[in-house]
Amino acid sequence: MLAAGDRVFIHDRRQILCVNMAPASELKDAVRLSPPGERIIGWGLGADAAPLVLTSHPGLLRLTARTAPGADHSQTMNLSLLGLDQTAPLSQSFNVSLTQVDLEELLTSSSDVKAKLRAACILFCKNDLPRYSALVEELFPRSAAVGPDSELDLTVVALSRDIIDDYPAADPRLLQDATVSSTTSLILLHQLDDKREAHRLYVAFLKAAGLWDRLTSVTDRDAVVTTTELLHEHHEKVLSAMALANVSPQLSEVVSAAVTRVVEERGELPLRPLTARDVFFCHLSAVDDIISALIGREEELMTSGATANEVVRLHELTRRQALPATEPGAERTGLYQQLLELADLVLAGYTAQLAALRGTERHAAVQAEFEADRYHLIEPLLEAEQYERATSLAEKYADFRVLVEVCERTNSTERRNKYLAQFADQGFASFVFNWYLDQGRRGQLLSQCRQAELAGFLHDYRGLRWLNELEAGRFAQAGDTLAQCADAETEFLTRKKTYLSLSKLCALAGQQGDELEVRLTKLKPAIELSQLQEQLPSSVLEAHGIDAETMHVLSPRELILLYVSPENEGANEFDFERALELAESATLEGGDEEREQLRLEIWCRAVLRDLWTGLDTDRPLEACRDTLLLRTIRGLQRSGRRPLHLLPELNLLLDCKQLSKLRGDRDFAFLLGAVYEYVERLEAHVGEQA
Incomplete structure (x- = not known):
């Protein structure tokens, strides 16, 4: 520490800090040595009480204080680093080639405000206080109005951008003459460090000249930002560029590919001998373009599977070769941890890829791949009973199958309830219920899962819902659900009967x-x-190959036709009456049209049950008395039905395809007509009595 008047100086190997001890004062400046290899060897006070600093390069330096024009000395104190000739060190730090720039001509002939502001900054670095103060006052008088997007703000930002975007003046490959540059180095890292130092000095100049506090805001990328914030952003972009240029060898290929991609997308393909790297690291104001390029590169790698496949291959080698050859102990535990980390690496890549593909057609395909690989990568830990490692991955990447299987293997209801709450909004409950159903463990589903959660899930599972409703004492709802189950049942008659009985x-x-x-x-x-x-x-069932124990549920039409089929040899008028009643009451897919067809079919089969040849036509009703047709009609009459309403028209019956062999028999037509007349007269008589 070194004291000089009301100021105290503190230093480390490459930086000097000044603290003003006067009342109401604050830290004013920090001076960093440049180039990077320079370091402080020693220091002391000179004859004029100014601090002298001995450095490894360029040698002896003197620290002097500078004030802004017209400002109070104690409030605007700043520090500059000066050499013994008061010119070389700061010129070198700012890397302005005075042999290429005629400063005097720049000051006298240029009408460009930005160029003159650059000249003022150079004068500041040369410690020419009178001239840079006068030039600043000329360019931006203190009496001038300030505000958003003022000439002061726009010029300050533009020069800041020029400083971080310029080309190295000493590079012989440049086709242009870089007359004013913040760097003369040919080594990229040194160029970037020179730009960082030049930008720092530029900010120091703005503060010393009293311009910093007058800055307001500018419009940048369709948004209003404070000018000082934008200058800080420029500084951060230089630091980001330094980090990119100094990445590890493992990442250099990725960064180089992204750099080339950015330059190509900008249309700035360099001419030989310059490279894409040369062009990219000159324009630091757009260094953030590399972010989208890196994301694009990651998507390409993940889409091609190149990176992921290598990790998966290592995962498989660990699983199939390393683990079986390792005895239980610390080494095997390390391999389990390696499995976890490899799986995490692949799944994290999938997650990033899915986020980038959201809303695209490829998202669904990658999601399916992710879900398949997710279980495959975690399963080895599950099988090895490494449940904590398995669940840490399963929770992070929402592999509900692993979580449920861990709950079952550890028989932990507490863990399952924890996940039901933790992943309530991600459908974990539905996954659990479906898992139990797929495993055929319906009893466990009903006994171990909470009623409130089951109620909603079982809405679409009538076969289980009624059990849950019975358990809750909701008998009416259970009865309705069972009735729905019975209506939907078509596979087994016995099951349908059970549903109806329950x-x-x-x-x-x-x-x-x-x-x-x-x-x-x-x-x-x-x-x-x-x-x-x-x-x-049973004769009907056997004739149609139906097992009474396992027969399916017959439709009303199937049941009617079986009852009146020729195989039902013992069928009588009661069977045909039952068939007609069923045809009347059953719900048929074809509605009334199908109902009429069924009636016609039933009456045709009733006619065919008897032989109609040789019957006595002199006494037709007496002759037809024992036919199934007339017995069925009379049975309907006895039960209070009106047969005429159930009989088809005589012409329809005679024209029926099934009766084609009797159609030419006039005696049959006569007898059938007599039966119809009998029915008509009988119903007319009943109507008169009524």
């Missing part, structure tokens, strides 16, 4: 009075239909 029991347990009657009435047709099917003669 639905009836639920109705009896859950309702009473009129509501109970309504529910029982709704169930009655389905129950009767099941009973009719169950009562089919």
Whole structure:
């Protein structure tokens, strides 16, 4: 530490810090030595009480204070680094080639405000206080109005951009004459460090000249930002460029590819002997373009699978070769950790790729690949009972299958409930329920999962929903669900009957009075239909290859035609009456048209049950008395039905394809006509009595 008046100086190997000890003062400046190899050897006070610094290069330097024109000395104190000739060191730090720039001509002939501001900065570096102060006052009088996008703000930003975007003046490959440059180095890292130092000195000049506090804001990329913030951004871009230029060898290829991509996209392909790297690291104001290029490069690598495949290959080698050859212990534990880290690396790459592809057609395909690889990568840890490692990955990448399997293997209801809460908004509950169903563990699903969560999930699973409703004591809902199950059942008659019986029991347990009657009435047709099917003669079932124990649910049409089929040799008028009643009451897909066709089919089969040749036509009704046709008609009359409403028109019956062999028999036509006349007269008589 070195004290000089009311100022105290502190230094490390390459930087000097000045603290003003006067009241209401603050830290004013920090001076960094340049070039990078320079370091401080020693220091002391000179004859004029100015600090003298001995450095490894260029030698002895003197620190002097500088004030802004017209400003209070104690408030605007700044530091500059000067050599013994008061010119060389700062000129070197700012890297202005005075042999290429006629400073005097620049000051007298140029009408460019930015060029004159650059000249003022050069005078500042030369410690020419009177001239740079006068030039600043000429360019930007203190009396001039300031505000957003003022000439001062725009000029300051433009020069800042020029400083970080210029070409190295000493590079012989340049086709242009870089007359004013912040760097003369030929080595990239040194060029970037020179730009950093030049920009720092530029900011110091703005503060010393009293311009810094007058800056307001500018419009940049369609947004209003403070000018000082934009200058800080320029400084950060230089630092970012230094980091990119100094990446590790493992990443240099990736960065080089991204640099080339940026230059190509800008249309700035360099002419030999310059390279894309030369062009990119000159224009530092746009160094952030490399971010999109790196993302694009990552997408390409992940799409091609080149990087991921290498990691997956290493994962497989660890799994199939290293682990089996390793005894339990620290080494094997290390291999399990390696499996975790490799899997994490691949899955993280997938996650980044999916985020970049969101909204594109390829997203779905990559998502499917991710889900397949996700389980494959975590499964070895699961099988090795490395449950904590497996769940850490499964939780991070939402592999619900692994989480459920860990819960089952550890028999941990607490862990499952934790995940149900943790991933409630990601559908974990539905995944758990579907997993139990896929595994055929329906009992475990109903016994171990919470009722509230099951209720919503089981809405589409009637076969399980009624059990959950019974468990909750909701008998009416369970009865309705069972009735729906019965309506949907087509595979087994026995199962349909069970559903109907249980639905009836639920109705009896859950309702009473009129509501109970309504529910029982709704169930009655389905129950009767099941009973009719169950009562089919065994001869009919055998003739049609139907097993009574495993027969499927017959449709009303199938059941009717089986009852009146020729195979039902013992069929009588009661079977045909039942068939006609069923045709009337059943819900048929073809509606009334199908109903009429069924009636015609039933009556045709009734006619064909008897021989109509040789019957006595003198007494037609007596002759037809024992035919199934007339017995069925009379049976309908006895039960209070009106046969004429169920019989097809006589012409339709005679023209029926099934009766084609009888169509030319006039005796048959006569007898059939007599039967129809009998029915018509009988119903007319009944109508008169009514």
